[in-house]
Amino acid sequence: MRGREPHVVCDSCGRKVPRSKGISYEKIIRFGTEPSSMSNVRYMSKRKVYYCISCAKHRGIFERKARDAERNAARMQ
Numbered sequence: 001m002r003g004r005e006p007h008v009v010c011d012s013c014g015r016k017v018p019r020s021k022g023i024s025y026e027k028i029i030r031f032g033t034e035p036s037s038m039s040n041v042r043y044m045s046k047r048k049v050y051y052c053i054s055c056a057k058h059r060g061i062f063e064r065k066a067r068d069a070e071r072n073a074a075r076m077q
C-alpha cells in the first residue's frame with residue numbers, strides 16, 4: 001500500500017502533492033459582476049481546491065481554517 005495515493009494539484013503553484021499532504025480549501029467564486037444582470041442576484045459558487053503545504057502557509061489558510069473551526073464550534077452550541 002505505497003505509492004498509490006491519489007495526488008492533487010496545488011491550485012497556486014501547480015505542484016502535485018499526495019492528497020493527505022494537500023490542504024483542502026473551499027474557494028468562493030462570485031459571478032454576476034455585470035451590472036445588467038438580474039437586479040442584485042449574486043451568484044456564488046464554492047469550489048474545492050487543494051494547496052500544497054507551503055502555499056497554504058503562505059496564504060494563511062492554516063490560520064483561517066483554525067479560526068473557522070473555532071467559530072463553527074461556537075455556533076454549534
Ligand SMILES: [Zn+2]
Nearest residue numbers: 010013052055
Ligand atoms: Zn503550492
